Each structure stands twice: as structure tokens, then as C-alpha cells.
Amino acid sequence: MLELQHISFEVPENDVSHEILRDVSLTVPDGRLVVITGPNGGGKSTLARLIMGIERPTSGTISFNGQDITNLSITERARLGISFALQQPVRFKGLQVLDLLRLASGRDITPSDACEYLSAVGLCARDYINREVNASLSGGELKRIEIATVLARGTALSIFDEPEAGIDLWSFQNLIEVFQGMRENIRDSAIVIISHQERILNIADEIVVLRDGELAMQGPRDEILPRLTGTASALQSCRRIS
Amino acid sequence: MKLDSIQKQLLAEIADLHSIPEGAYNIRSNSQSVGRVSTANIEITSKTDVSGMDIRIKPGTKRQSVHIPVVLTESGLSEVVYNDFFIGEDCDVVIIAGCGIDNCGKADSEHDGIHRFWVGKNSKVKYVEKHYGSGDGEGKRILNPGTEVYLDENSTMEMEMAQIKGVDDTDRKTIAELAAGAKLVVRERLMTHGSQRALSAYDVRLNGAGASADVVSRSVARDNSYQRFDAKIVGNAPCNGHTECDSIIMDNGRILAVPGLEANDVDAALVHEAAIGKIAGEQLTKLMTLGLTEQEAEEQIINGFLK
Secondary structure (H helix, E strand, C coil): CEEEEEEEEEEEECCEEEEEEEEEEEEECCCCEEEEECCCCCCHHHHHHHHHCCCCCCEEEEEECCEECCCCCHHHHHHHCEEEECCCCCCCCCCEHHHHHHHHHCCCCCHHHHHHHHHHCCCCHHHHCCCECCCCCCHHHHHHHHHHHHHHHCCCEEEEECCCCCCCHHHHHHHHHHHHHHHHCCCCCEEEEECCCHHHHCCCCEEEEEECCEEEEEEEHHHHHHHHCCCHHHHHHHHHHC | CCCCHHHHHHHHHHHCCCCCCCCEEEEEECCEEEEEECCCCEEEEECCCCCEEEEEECCCCEEEEEECCEEECCCCCEEEEEEEEEECCCCEEEEEEEEEEECCCCCCEEEEEEEEEEECCCCEEEEEEEEEEECCCCCCEEECCEEEEEECCCCEEEEEEEEEECCCEEEEEEEEEECCCCEEEEEEEEEECCCCEEEEEEEEEECCCCEEEEEEEEEEECCCCEEEEEEEEEECCCEEEEEEEEEEECCCCEEEEEEEEEECCCCEEEEEEEEEECCCHHHHHHHHHCCCCHHHHHHHHHHHHCC
16 A cells, blocks of 8 residues: 655756645555546656655655655665556667566566566567667557566556557557556555546546646546546646647 | 686686587687697698787688687786688688686786688678686786788678776777678677776778678776777778767766768768767666666666677
């Protein structure tokens, strides 16, 4: 179980402190798939990075399975069982897909084990395990490999930051199936997905709406989703631009 | 052939040799040939005017290998060795060279290997050369290899050069001349640490129509080490040339990459790429989210980069 209490996050901008998140409190119980949504710039990705420890909150506490992890490093959080699929996957010259999956799983997995994770994200494993994780891979391929590294870790909490970004329409259905599969085997673990996609919102147990750095709505999907579709967040951001 | 444990370890490092190699070989230890075998197709003879060997490979020799590793374990030894390879037409061979120096003494140890290759028409050569240094003496471990490659029509040479650890000072010069349809592929991997210095210069001349060269260096400069990479390709005919220098700097490491392209034919297509930078923070972050410490992440990134 993940608990965020009164999380605020500020960054200095031209000598003025700019507030990205304001007093966000949130609980993600085990056995749940929680989707965090809301307008661009609302603080969703920042929240995910705070949970992983890539950024540290200005105030507030984060606890995981009862342990205060607010001051723990990325490595320590990862070892406690938190995984994170980056919105923009990183390229590594020389490191092969199999190497990355081995590092992710923490053991010397066989190519056939690696194939399972790659097949799950819709990649034909034989073509990929020996490929370098470099610029020769397309954005969509990298994104799916990124998701496969989280599957290979199989931790108690998996966070996906906009997994749909950069994935083509044909692979998108496959992606939904990956998350549905994870949802079915969730047991003592939890999944947090940051997404704008209605089809991902559709498979959520709970939906959290972040807007302008504040928690605007939170509750079961059936309660929140009708309030979102075709209204609220999308329209508001349009108005802001105009 | 008698080798002590340090010599055996050096042989394993530079040539993956754990026992007597198959095929033709010459093992040189502290300026002496300690083992040599010629085969029906590959003849190794000593030079009479200078230190070194002539290696003659008969035309049509396929799937055969030559090992010519060198080890130095006596502090203060300094030698220049000339090895000439005459490779006939229509061959397909692997040549494994390499030099390991263990210096526990106060005097510098130096091995300058001058390798020249004449590759016959339609032949294919793979050349592997590893350099390695060990020992904790004050004496420097110095390697200054000189390589000359002459590729006849439609021949191919693939060179893999690696120097990952322990060599204090290197000044490497490689020149190549390619006839029509010939192809040269170079993959150089280099890591320097401490206060080491490594210079590597290429001068590749594409003289015949359809010749091509691909010279790629990947290097890591750590601590206070210095590297200089000069890659010059001259296109004298319709040809394709590509050089690439891709480097990671760490600590107080310094790297100078000097591109050089000269086109003397309107159909010469020459490309140079160079990139130097530290390990990207996001690469470290990604591997840390997989549970690695920052140091472990750094090692994995470097190992992959130099693989």
C-alpha cells in the first residue's frame, strides 16, 4: 500500500518559487489499479517521479507498506518493490534488450524468459533480445521495452507514466490487454497508471484527477468517469489556452 | 613451452588463450619466441634483419587462424617488433594478436609492434588485437602499435582493437590503402584511467572505385586520463567512408577528437560523426529504478558501451 500525505512540491523559477503540487494526499491500496488523469501540466508526472524518488517533495510524507520512504533514494525504493516506466524511455548505446531485462529482473534470465516479457508487450522477441537499446529502435519499440522492464521486475507497486504516448493504434489494444493481464494477477500488488486515454480509464478501479497541482477528484471509476467524459478537464484546458 | 602464472594470465586476457592454440601460432615472451607452429597453409618464419616474423598464408586458405600473442613480464624491457603478413588471394582467415605487459618494477616496459598486412584479391581477414597491462610497479607499461593495411581488389579486413585496462601510454598509428571494391571495418574500444594517455590516429585512403571504410571508436576516459583520436579518410575514387568517435568522459578525463575527411573525387561520399559527453543522468536514473546503485549503474553503462 502506498500513502501520500500532504505532498507539496515547489521549484524555483526566476527567483520565485513555483508550486507544482499542493497538499496532495492519496492512498493506493493493494489489489487496485489506480489511474491518475487530468490536464497537461497538472502535476501528474511530477507526482509519479516523487513516488519513485527521482524528485523529493518540498513537504509531506510518502510511505510504502507502512514504511516512511520520503528520504529514501531511488535505488532503495526500487529494492523495496517500486517500479517505474518512464514516459520518455532512455536509450543506451551498447546495452542490449536482454541485458536490460536481466538487470530489471535481478537475475540471469534465459532468452526464453525474456521472450515472455517481450511477447507480452507485443514485440516479436526473437527480433529484439539482441538489439541494442539505442537510436535504432523507434519510440514505440522503446516504450514497449520500457514496459517490459517493469513486467520483468514484478514488484508490489508498478507505476506507468503515460504508457500510451508514442504507441500506435494497433499496439494500443495490446497494451490494454497487458494492463488487464496485470490487473487479473494483482493480488498483493498495486498499479498506478498516468494516462489521458479513456480506454485506460475504463479498466481502472479508481480514478484520481489532478488539476493545477491539486487533487480535484478521487473515487471509484463508476463515480468519477461519467463526470470526466466530454466535460470538465479537457474543456477547461481549452479555455485556458484561449 | 614453459610459462609462469603471470604469463598465462596475460595470455588469457589478450587472446582468450588457456592452452596451446589450434592452427598456426607464435607466442613471444620477454623478447623470445617460446612456441611456434606453422601449418600446411600458414608459414611463420623469423626475420633475419630485424626482430619479428613473416607470416605467409597460401591462396585459398579458408577458416584457419593464426595466433601471435606477446607477453612482457620483465621490467625495463623495450622492443620494436616487425610482423609482416602476406595473405594470398581468396583466403578467409582470423588473425589474433595482442600484447600483455606486467610491470612490477621501476623501469618502463615497452612493446612497439609494427604489423603490416598485404591482403590478396577477394580475401577476407578478421584481425583481433587486445592490449592489457597489469602489475603495480612504478615503471610504465607502454604500447605503441603501428599498423599498415594494403587491401587488394574486393578484399575485406575487419579489425577489432581493444585496450581496456592497465596500459599507461599508447601512441597508435594505423594506415590503410584500399583498392577497388575493398572494404575496411575498424572497431576500436578504449578505456583509460589514472593518468594514462592514449593517442590513436587513422589515415585511410580509398583509392579504387567502390572501396569503403567504416572506422568506429568507442572510448571512456576516467580519472585524469587523456585521449586523442584522429580519424582521417581520404576518398580518391567513387567510394564510401564513415568515421565515428563516441566517447564518455568521467572525473577529470579529457578527450580530443579530430575529424579529417578529404574528398578528391566528386563521387566520394564521406561522413564523420563525433560525440563526447558524460553519462546521461537519465540513464543512471533508469538503472537505479531497476534497483542498481549509482555506481553499479555506471559500471553497467560503461560495460555495455565498450562491449
